[in-house]
Each structure stands twice: as C-alpha cells, then as structure tokens.
Amino acid sequence: MNYRIAPLFCRPWTLNGMSPRLIESHYEHNYGAALNRLNSVTSELEALDVKTTPAQVISRLSREQTTLLNSTLLHELYFASLGGDGRTLSDTIAGALTRDFGSVDRWRHEFIALAEALTGDSGWILLTWLPRDGRLINHSASDHAESIAGGIPILALDMYEHAYHIEYGANTTAYIAAFMRNIHWGAVEARYIDATKVSPPRSLDQPEFSDVPSITPEEVQEMLSSGKRVQIIDTRPRHYSTRAQDIVEGAVWRDPERIEEWMASLSKDEPVVTFCVYGFHIGCQSAAALRKAGFDARYMAGGHYAWKAIKGPVKLFA
Numbered sequence: 001m002n003y004r005i006a007p008l009f010c011r012p013w014t015l016n017g018m019s020p021r022l023i024e025s026h027y028e029h030n031y032g033a034a035l036n037r038l039n040s041v042t043s044e045l046e047a048l049d050v051k052t053t054p055a056q057v058i059s060r061l062s063r064e065q066t067t068l069l070n071s072t073l074l075h076e077l078y079f080a081s082l083g084g085d086g087r088t089l090s091d092t093i094a095g096a097l098t099r100d101f102g103s104v105d106r107w108r109h110e111f112i113a114l115a116e117a118l119t120g121d122s123g124w125i126l127l128t129w130l131p132r133d134g135r136l137i138n139h140s141a142s143d144h145a146e147s148i149a150g151g152i153p154i155l156a157l158d159m160y161e162h163a164y165h166i167e168y169g170a171n172t173t174a175y176i177a178a179f180m181r182n183i184h185w186g187a188v189e190a191r192y193i194d195a196t197k198v199s200p201p202r203s204l205d206q207p208e209f210s211d212v213p214s215i216t217p218e219e220v221q222e223m224l225s226s227g228k229r230v231q232i233i234d235t236r237p238r239h240y241s242t243r244a245q246d247i248v249e250g251a252v253w254r255d256p257e258r259i260e261e262w263m264a265s266l267s268k269d270e271p272v273v274t275f276c277v278y279g280f281h282i283g284c285q286s287a288a289a290l291r292k293a294g295f296d297a298r299y300m301a302g303g304h305y306a307w308k309a310i311k312g313p314v315k316l317f318a
C-alpha cells in the first residue's frame, strides 16, 4: 500500500489571520512528513517475514503505522476544515449541533474549552459523528492515535505547536480564535451529511424472532421508575434457575415449559416483559406464546445479564 498525498483543501490566501506561510509549512513539513514516514513504515512492515520476526518488532511498527496514518488523515481533515467565515451555518448543521449540544453557542464553548485545555500540550480537538448513537460528540485526542471506534470526525483542530507557533508563538487563545473564524461550515455540513449515511453497527440478528417485539433493559427501568405497571416474568429454564443466585427485582420466575399453566394468572390489561439468561431463545419464545394468547408481551433484549450489566436491581433468588 502506497498512500498518496492529498492536495490542500483550503485556499491559504483566503484565510483570515492564518498566513499562507503557516499553512504551507504545516502542509509540507508536518503533513508531508507524516505521509512519507507512513509509506516508509508501511513498506517496512509489509517486507517483514512475520513468521520469524519477533512479535514486539511487528507490534512496534504496526503502532507507528497507526499513529502516522491517523496523523495523515487528521491533517487532511484539518485543512479541509478551513476556508470559510466561521459564522455561516446552514439550518442542517446548526440544527444538528443544537440537537446534540443544546445550542450552537454551547457547542462552540465546549469545543473551545477542550482546545484551551490543551494549551502547553498537544493533540487534536475533533467533532465526530457516531453512527451507533446517531449523534455528534466533541472530543480531545492527546495524540494522533486516540480516536473513537466507529466515529467519523467531520471537523478537526490541530493543537500541535507546529500548527500555530510561526504566527502565534505560545498564544493558543489567539490561534484557536483564528481557527474558529476560518471554519468552512459548508464543508463540515457536507461531511456531516455523508457521515449520517453510514449505517450503525448491526444489531443482534434473530430472524426466527423478527416478528416478536423486544424492549431494552433501560426501557424496562424507565417503565418501573415512572410507576407504570408491568408484569416482569423471568423465564430462565428450570435447570438454570435452580443454580441461579439472583433475580431481577420486581420479577417473578415462571417455568417456561409450563407457560400454558401460568399464563392464565397474568393480566391482559398490563404489559408483560419476559426474559431468559441472555435474551436469545426462551424469553423470545415465551413472549411469542403470550402474544399469541392475546397478551401485550415483549422480551427483554440481552436478558438477565444485560439487566445486571446496567446495574439493574436484583434480589436473592430464594
């Protein structure tokens, strides 16, 4: 793999308070150096006989490759973040920032605070889209390799000294202000729109139960704390329940093999939540059988262990 240089996305002569000299030096000596070293480390790694090379050598080169690759990618994003007036936000991007941070102003203060906190230090400040959660988040990366898994950064502020020292000396506040007034919001919005098209990670696929509705443990907790009446039925198999030590607070255990006997004791006026150990089969089957009999039943995704993993209250299973 040979990584190719990307042209400068911004037009340096149009920037406000950031001179072409600063951008040229940054592009040539820092971005360019990262790219060249990335190619050299990649070649070195690819040429290794991985069967005979010590694991530590492979690991060291691989880590270096990751750092240099991220430095390259983030520098490209940094240059692509510049070139605007810093003020003109479309309804799309302003709406996204308001949805995820409360207001554009609040987003701006948080982003700047993260940058100010790196004064005297170095790293990146990033605005990143998270497909899993369908939201934007600000974060600070104290080195090139620190990133959010699955996140797609759409705005990058370089807080390494080489990004500002030529023009601003140690005055990071002035540099951060200059960056903010040069943000190209049109380009950020275009990247935001692209990023939102990325599908979230696939959820657990259980095609055999695709027509049985589920509920998350968090939703069950919300129902309980809001005072909503709900019938919670632990349908862990008998052989499992005999050695189980705890049970979800507020749940009753019922033998899933005798569901036809006990379902008559349930009310059809209140929702029913069933669950088993991990949420794969028995809880789903119980919910399906109850629905067939006319109950408003759902299975709790992740089962007993998901409930415990979110520190849901349990009691001794006597």
Ligand SMILES: [Fe+2]
Residues within 6 Å of the ligand: 026, 030, 031, 075, 158, 160, 162, 163
């Ligand atoms: Fe840089």
